Amino acid sequence: xxxxxxxxxxxxxxxxxxTLLLGWMLVPLSMTIFFSFKKYLPLRGDSxxxxxxxxxxxxxxxxxxxxxxxxxxxxxxxxxxxxLVITVILGILLAMxxxxxxxxxxxxxxxxxxxxxVMPTVSALVWKNLFMDSxxxxxxxxxxxxxxxxxxxxxxxxxxxxxxxxxxxxxPFATLILLTAIQSMDSEQLDAxxxxxxxxxxxxxxxxxxxxxxxxxxxxxxxTIFLLSIFAEIFVTTGGAFGTKTLTYLIFQRVLESQxxxxxxxxxxxxxxxxxxxxxxxxxxVGKNLDA
Amino acid sequence: xxxxVTTQRKIINTxxxxxxxxxxxxxxxxxxxxxxxxxxxxxKTPFEILTGSWTFESxxxxxxxxxxxxxxxxxVTIAFGSTILGVLIGVPAAWSMAFxxxxxxxxxxxxxxxxxxxxxxxxxxxxxxxxxxxxxLDTRTGLVIVLMLINLPIIIWMLYTYFREIPxxxxxxxxxxxxxxxxxxxxxxxxxxxxxxxxxxxxxxxxAWNEAFWTLNLTAAKAAPLxxxxxxxxxxxxxxxxxxxxxxxxxxxxxxxLGWFSQKQLVRGLTFGAVK
Amino acid sequence: xxxxxLKQVTxxxxxxxxxxxxxxxxxxxxFTVFVGPSGCGKSxxxxxxxxxxxxxxxxxxxxxMDATEVAPAKRGLAMVFQSYALxxxxxxxxxxxxxxxMAKMDQxxxxxRVNSAASVLNLTDYLDRRPGQLSGGQRQRVAIGRAIVxxxxxxxxxxxxxxxDAALRVGMRMEISELHKKLETTMIYVTHDQVEAMxxxxxxxxxxxxxxxxxxxxxELYRKPRNTFVAGFIGSPKMNLISGAEAEKHKAHTxxxxxxxxxxxxxxxxxxxxxxxxxxxGSDTFFHIQNTGLRxxxxxxxxxxxxxxxxDTIHLMPRAEEFHRFDAKGLRLE
Numbered sequence: 001x002x003x004x005x006x007x008x009x010x011x012x013x014x015x016x017x018x019t020l021l022l023g024w025m026l027v028p029l030s031m032t033i034f035f036s037f038k039k040y041l042p043l044r045g046d047s048x049x050x051x052x053x054x055x056x057x058x059x060x061x062x063x064x065x066x067x068x069x070x071x072x073x074x075x076x077x078x079x080x081x082x083x084l085v086i087t088v089i090l091g092i093l094l095a096m097x098x099x100x101x102x103x104x105x106x107x108x109x110x111x112x113x114x115x116x117x118v119m120p121t122v123s124a125l126v127w128k129n130l131f132m133d134s135x136x137x138x139x140x141x142x143x144x145x146x147x148x149x150x151x152x153x154x155x156x157x158x159x160x161x162x163x164x165x166x167x168x169x170x171x172p173f174a175t176l177i178l179l180t181a182i183q184s185m186d187s188e189q190l191d192a193x194x195x196x197x198x199x200x201x202x203x204x205x206x207x208x209x210x211x212x213x214x215x216x217x218x219x220x221x222x223x224t225i226f227l228l229s230i231f232a233e234i235f236v237t238t239g240g241a242f243g244t245k246t247l248t249y250l251i252f253q254r255v256l257e258s259q260x261x262x263x264x265x266x267x268x269x270x271x272x273x274x275x276x277x278x279x280x281x282x283x284x285x286v287g288k289n290l291d292a
Numbered sequence: 293x294x295x296x297v298t299t300q301r302k303i304i305n306t307x308x309x310x311x312x313x314x315x316x317x318x319x320x321x322x323x324x325x326x327x328x329x330x331x332x333x334x335x336k337t338p339f340e341i342l343t344g345s346w347t348f349e350s351x352x353x354x355x356x357x358x359x360x361x362x363x364x365x366x367x368v369t370i371a372f373g374s375t376i377l378g379v380l381i382g383v384p385a386a387w388s389m390a391f392x393x394x395x396x397x398x399x400x401x402x403x404x405x406x407x408x409x410x411x412x413x414x415x416x417x418x419x420x421x422x423x424x425x426x427x428x429l430d431t432r433t434g435l436v437i438v439l440m441l442i443n444l445p446i447i448i449w450m451l452y453t454y455f456r457e458i459p460x461x462x463x464x465x466x467x468x469x470x471x472x473x474x475x476x477x478x479x480x481x482x483x484x485x486x487x488x489x490x491x492x493x494x495x496x497x498x499x500a501w502n503e504a505f506w507t508l509n510l511t512a513a514k515a516a517p518l519x520x521x522x523x524x525x526x527x528x529x530x531x532x533x534x535x536x537x538x539x540x541x542x543x544x545x546x547x548x549x550l551g552w553f554s555q556k557q558l559v560r561g562l563t564f565g566a567v568k
Numbered sequence: 569x570x571x572x573x574l575k576q577v578t579x580x581x582x583x584x585x586x587x588x589x590x591x592x593x594x595x596x597x598x599f600t601v602f603v604g605p606s607g608c609g610k611s612x613x614x615x616x617x618x619x620x621x622x623x624x625x626x627x628x629x630x631x632x633m634d635a636t637e638v639a640p641a642k643r644g645l646a647m648v649f650q651s652y653a654l655x656x657x658x659x660x661x662x663x664x665x666x667x668x669x670m671a672k673m674d675q676x677x678x679x680x681r682v683n684s685a686a687s688v689l690n691l692t693d694y695l696d697r698r699p700g701q702l703s704g705g706q707r708q709r710v711a712i713g714r715a716i717v718x719x720x721x722x723x724x725x726x727x728x729x730x731x732x733d734a735a736l737r738v739g740m741r742m743e744i745s746e747l748h749k750k751l752e753t754t755m756i757y758v759t760h761d762q763v764e765a766m767x768x769x770x771x772x773x774x775x776x777x778x779x780x781x782x783x784x785x786x787x788e789l790y791r792k793p794r795n796t797f798v799a800g801f802i803g804s805p806k807m808n809l810i811s812g813a814e815a816e817k818h819k820a821h822t823x824x825x826x827x828x829x830x831x832x833x834x835x836x837x838x839x840x841x842x843x844x845x846x847x848x849x850g851s852d853t854f855f856h857i858q859n860t861g862l863r864x865x866x867x868x869x870x871x872x873x874x875x876x877x878x879x880d881t882i883h884l885m886p887r888a889e890e891f892h893r894f895d896a897k898g899l900r901l902e
Contacts, residue, residue, distance in 0.1 A: 006391075006392045007392055007394070009388075009392070009473050010387075010388035010389075010391075010392035010394075011388070013384035013385060013387055013388045014384070014385045014388045014389070014400070016381050016384070016385070017381050017382060017384075017385035017404070017444060017448060018385070018400070018404075020381065020441060020444065021403075021404055021407050021441070021444060021445070024407060024441045025407050025410065027418070027422070028415035028418035028419050028422070029410075029414070029415060029418075031415075031417075031418035031421070031422075032414055032415055032417070032418055035417065035418070094312065097305065097308060097309050097312070098309060100301075100305040100309075101301070101302050101305060102302055102305040102306040102309050103302065103306045104306065104310065105309070107313075108309045108310055108313040109555070110552055111313035111314060111316060111317035112312070112313050112316050112317070113551065113552070113555060114316070114317050114320055114548055114551070115316060115317075115319070115320070116551070116558075117498060117502070117544070117547045117548050117550075117551035118320065118502075118544050118547075118548070119501065119502040119504060119518065119519050119522070119543060119544060119547070120502065120504040120519070121504050121508075121519050121520075121522040121523045122323075122522050122540040122543055122544055125522060125523075125525055125526060125536060125540070126319060126322075126323055126536070126537075126540060127319065128526075129525075129532075129533060129536060130319075130322060130323065130326060130533060130536075130537070131319065131322075135335075136334075136335035136533065138322060138338055141337040141338050142338070144337075145337070168316070168319070171316065172316075173558075173562070176555060176558060176559060177559060177563055180559050218563050222562065222563065225409050228411065229411045229412055229413060229505070231412075231413070231504065231505045231508070232504035232505065232508060232519070232523065235508065235523065235526075236523050236525075236526040237526070248411065248413045251413045251414070251416075252413050252416065255413075255416055255417045256416065256417075256420075256509065261417050264416075264417060265417060268411070268413060268414035268415065268416070268417075269414065271411045271413060271414050272410065272411055272414040274411075275409050275410065275411045275414075276406075276409065278409070279406050279409035282409075283402050283405065283406055286402065286405065287398065287402055
């Protein structure tokens with residue numbers, strides 16, 4: 001199908017998409033990089049018109065040496081790691097359960113998938129108020145019914161709360177992906193293993209798990225990329241307080257709240273580099289799949 | 293894997309699965325329950341809530357006072373607008389990649405997917421500045437453009453996979469039959485790809501509806517979609533559980549329904565084909 | 569109309585030269601078959617003529633005009649694809665009408681042509697069905713119908729019968745041949761099946777690795793194959809190729825004799841052997857014979873039934889005038 005005519009047509013047809021995405025990638029990015037080398041605090045009177053002072057790598061240094069930096073990295077690791085662990089492990093178990101013969105499997109799938117489609121602001125606020133509120137929330141009532149003092153989720157156990165909220169949202173995604181992977185598994189392999197005398201647990205460890213390996217890797221990589229940029233959930237629940245300031249939120253605060261554009265931009269560059277590292281791994285797997 | 297499964301096993305599986313499913317779904321259920329309560333009732337114990345009286349009161353209050361439908365309409369416009377725009381740009385691009393592949397096609401596709409990995413916060417301020425300069429801040433148009441850009445990779449990716457399933461020969465036959473490129477796409481490709489295009493639209497409308505970074509940071513009173521509207525409940529005055537529940541139910545109901553239909557598309561679209 | 573000329577056409581895919589320089593003339597009205605083993609380039613050649621692939625170098629002329637750079641639709645050719653490539657979302661009528669719609673013909677004329685093509689091909693009852701509701705043979709005819717209505721300078725067929733079952737294939741073969749006689753339009757037909765080639769062609773082009781081995785009428789190729797490749801390709805079962813002492817007796821490096829040109833005699837024949845596999849078809853008997861001293865297995869065809877079986881001794885008398893002689897390079901010696 002590849003003639004000169006169709007090839008030039010193809011180039012023409014790809015042009016809008018490529019141009020737009022190229023612009024989307026380069027324009028804001030180069031601006032961020034530009035700002036990262038400047039001192040720019042609009043609230044303190046800096047402005048474009050007056051020209052911005054070049055500060056070299058000072059912002060970059062300041063960002064990682066600020067007292068908020070390492071805690072934010074730690075927070076990010078804990079939250080992302082926590083959600084990954086919960087969603088992957090529970091996801092595997094849930095996917096295996098859903099693969100079993102039962103009645104009403106379709107309906108159960110609908111129930112399990114639902115949280116993923118709830119918008120993050122609703123999800124966070126509902127958890128914060130309807131469930132976690134220590135006076136009127138559902139969990140508070142239940143705790144009291146058992147004679148215990150209600151937990152102050154968001155103010156005391158803030159990270160756990162966030163991890164709980166975000167895991168609830170992403171468990172369906174992991175489950176769905178892993179379920180798809182399990183269902184694509186050749187049942188004959190399992191039959192052969194059973195004939196060879198393998199117990200259910202042995203079959204799981206030696207046959208199911210390796211087959212799922214690829215899907216688990218995908219789930220981890222994709223979720224990591226999205227989890228690194230969680231925003232709304234933190235914004236509407238703690239606003240970054242109580243130690244829930246992730247790297248993303250820290251950058252957000254620097255840029256939009258304290259309006260230190262230069263500093264925030266440097267932070268943004270760090271975040272972009274970090275995300276790209278994860279993306280490289282993901283793209284390699286996707287790329288291998290495209291060849292297939 | 294269902295070889296001679298005992299009914300007993302099936303009962304256990306069913307019970308376990310339903311229990312877990314209901315547990316996971318419970319918060320959504322609870323939102324719906326509370327939406328039919330008065331504010332005074334909404335803060336009582338669960339038992340009292342379930343046995344108390346039900347009312348539409350909160351729905352009415354939300355609609356009257358807070359201009360709810362304006363935000364609902366914003367969500368609709370932005371979600372559909374960005375998706376349709378994305379499809380218009382994406383169909384030609386996916387056509388080229390699926391039917392006239394070159395050595396660079398795979399790399400270009402991967403590059404496009406990688407633009408989705410760009411952390412939004414990294415370009416927040418430039419976007420903010422650009423929007424002010426272009427007069428796009430707090431406009432639906434501005435959000436349509438941004439959401440189109442962030443979903444374009446997924447749109448193109450999904451269309452590409454659907455197009456690849458169409459035999460090239462049918463398009464070649466159209467070409468031999470004298471169809472120009474435009475006619476080939478209009479009369480032959482698109483009708484055959486309708487299910488794929490519909491799936492793509494479905495998934496991306498959902499993703500755009502739920503997007504909660506740009507919609508929160510680039511809008512204010514005029515163009516705020518439901519995501520931002522609900523976020524305003526984070527610092528409310530007075531009792532608000534029932535209103536929050538009513539507003540939330542209305543905000544998530546359309547997407548829950550659409551989402552039910554889009555499970556397969558979700559897997560295809562968001563794992564970039566790495567899981568089949 | 570329908571005079572096609574290929575001049576020094578080459579085709580390269582990346583670094584691989586699939587067709588080194590090729591020259592060919594196809595006369596108006598001829599039924600030309602491109603035949604050869606898988607990968608010989610016959611489909612590629614057809615697609616080059618159609619314009620679906622670009623020629624790397626060389627020229628294609630259609631009716632005296634250089635068509636090398638011309639788009640497929642403008643070359644005035646029609647193609648029938650192996651998978652028929654029907655538009656699944658259109659009725660048979662719309663499928664056949666499509667090219668005419670693209671040519672912006674007026675509706676009345678379109679209807680006339682579609683109805684006439686449908687009646688020629690026995691499709692009138694199916695005009696309002698969709699391809700998914702048709703059998704393989706019917707779909708085949710719709711594909712042909714779509715080509716006919718364009719009244720092209722030449723028809724291009726890309727292995728059209730491969731997807732049909734054996735019985736249907738024989739029937740369709742005859743229909744296509746009759747169509748050719750009726751329309752008298754040039755037809756270029758690609759197949760790997762040499763029986764189709766022999767029965768349908770005015771002229772056969774035998775291809776191997778992108779090169780033309782021989783061009784000629786079916787009987788020419790049968791009686792005077794230019795080299796051992798063509799000799800072994802045309803004719804079923806394959807010609808027996810014998811080298812060594814027996815070939816030297818005929819002053820050649822290799823000799824060939826077709827199975828149907830070796831007679832089975834009760835005794836006293838030139839050759840002798842042991843029957844390996846014997847295939848009794850009733851109308852013919854095919855013997856695969858060992859221990860002749862000539863080659864591993866000699867194939868012989870006898871008319872009617874000859875009741876010799878595994879392990880029996882068999883005496884053979886090859887017809888002296890039917891020997892083909894080839895030199896060390898495999899080329900024909902006269």
